[in-house]
Amino acid sequence: MTVLIDPPFWPAHGTVFSHLVSDATLDELHAFAKAAGIPERAFDGDHYDVAERHFERLVAAGAVSVSGKELARRLAASGLRIPARERPDKILPALRDRWARLLPQEPGLGESLLERWGEPHRHYHSRVHLLNVLEALDLLLPDAGLPADRQRGLLLAAWFHDAVYRGVPGQDEEDSAVLAETTLHSLPATERADVARLVRVTADHAPGPDDIAAQLLCDADLSVLAWPAPRYARYLRAVRADYAHVPDPDFARGRAAVVAQLLSLNPLFHSPRARSLWLGKAQANLRSELSGFERTSDA
Template sequence: MIYIDPPLWPAHDTCFSHLVSDTSLEELHAFATAAGVPRRAFDQDHYDVPEHRYEELVRAGARAVDGRTLVRALIAGGLRIPARERPASLVHPLRRRWDSLVPGAEEVGAELLNRWGEPHRRYHDRRHLLQVLEALHTLGVTDRPVLLAAWFHDAVYDGDPGRDEESSAVLAESLLPEAGISAGEVAEAARLIRLTAGHDPEPEDRRGALLCDADLSVLGRSADAYDRYAADIRREYGHVDEDVFRAGRRTVLQALLGNGTVFRTGRAEALWGDAARSNLARELAALVPAGGRPSVPEGSARAGRANRG
């Protein structure tokens, strides 16, 4: 069943309703597609729809309910995104991790958390930071330069590939000495941050491989979690024309699938490789229009670099 609550949530000079399913995200996406609701309106477990569409969506079959009933339906269907997947709820657990890694550097940690919480971020936010840190833990990483690089790798994020990573590395070079980190560790952390621009470390670069694998670990999550990630990436690049985005996204997915193995370390490949290939192939199939090989719009190469994982 599809549910919609009243348009009571103000933003962008109007009010919005929430559109959800109590059955599956597939049902929700199918309903939204049929009703002409753009995919960029999807936000983790619901679509945000402006009030002028409310009556139309009710006529299309969405059941009109109050907000509490909508949330209960979402929970009952097992589709409610837990608190740990919501950026605003992650400040305290992330702060504890930072304080453990770099004791006595609270101000640097606060600046990082503020940066990771910037409102324009939809995927590269505190959730992504926590996912990368947890992936490194799963891979058995305790090496401080790698962990520091994880904290800084998207600390500057303006959607400008290459320049974002460079600016993040420069930020680390500026702030980490203030936190008492040695010059050698600062240099190594900055080197690793710059590697995340292309996720292509040298074969003997174990630290680089671990950081890049952790950064891409989202590719090997469950199908629903992957779909939320892909939707968040699209929202993050909402300013990019749809055809350009899709062409760029195809370039990224084809490159990730083209090597046979998605991850550089055996442990990461064993943990996430099969799921990643399945997710990437499924998204790629959805992006390729029926009837042949799509043309490549001007600007898609840059979009491809921009909407990498």
Template structure:
């Protein structure tokens, strides 16, 4: 891993700021920033803002000085860069506004979830993924993407729908990667347990049970044929697979950066197995909307990535 810093050229708060970035690992970037005494408040999703008087400290500690364009190029190639629009939507304040609209009166739960989604080891499974999944769910449910999240929901399976209930599908996406330690199935089980721990004081037990069940659907993305809510959550979680080629390429870089500690050969073997499993799943998407609009693009992206790995 190499850490880069550009010259102080960005005015704010009466001084100039540099950007401090890593070419491979947010965890290592946080560790470097900690060694030179930078506060986590200076971190902005993919970089640290470094005041001009701290520039020499960063260089002395080992940051490689580069120009602004070169720093942007290296950050883009790393897979860690978060584009401007996505950056604004993924900020903690923006996410908490969405949470407050979804479940008023449970701000402490939203704060904990947002902190979890911003954990330093996350790259792909971070706040940008949460926003994309929520916006994809809105499309699947016929709501405008990016609109304030409403308090409405598909009915809980096997139970009559109450007149008003928080959206179990939206809540499931908020919780589905709330625990992300890189342990398949264990992460989903712990995320489902977190639903019970955090939501019990705020919603009916039927909602808690349904949200936990939907979180577990994301373990293998195989909802039952009659599981409409499960199909929505599964498809929203996998929506990135159908992204435009440039966005999909960034997703691939993000996944590799998230597993930067895994040697190349081992990563290629494991990733290829994941891709083959996804391609063998027919259909990949379970809602009519997603099958009609996303399935072909997703299969094209997956096939191309598998060929690149080979």
């Protein structure tokens, strides 16, 4: 584990700044910054911005000076790097634009949902997850054969599927479905009911064999399982943070059961497009994760 710093280069506030990062854990980075007297407000998601006057002192304290290119490479390899498109100043406008195109007559509801998705206790079940699900649906819908008049309901179900999140499996999905039923006032009753039905399906990811919309929503929700290894590791850290209140042994048992259940799903992905994009990598990630739990239990 190494704390890295690049040379002061980035201009702001009448000086130039370095980036201070860890190539292993944010805990290590925060501990180093705290010991060095770097304020919390200097943290920007995956790095600290530190003014030029601190550079030599931080190197003397143990930060390793590397080029900006090397720092970016090692941060990305660690899985800690937040892609530019997932940063708050990028993600909120992108989601607002999507909502405005989806349900322009309900701008207040869109803002209310974005507030829910941005609640501070969320780590994985966040606005980033919402955008990832919507982008996964962008990939799946063109080849899915879902009638155009049903696509709005599917996209709304994506917006609502984790809108209520307290870390209580089953109940969160039910409460999210009820939220859809009670807030989508501008929709016909049949469409509103279908949105809520789709949200409920995400509780067990077991859509019916002819339920194309539910299959697509489940496929998009589970597309995270096929992320590249560094990003998958970041996903696992975020899931653990969502359940920080659960002791490590209990979390390990519960997560291992979830992984085993996902591996038992046949099919794991339902649409041909999702299977071609994600099935092999998702199964490899899940098997690797489960073997890690098994090695730990055998130790």
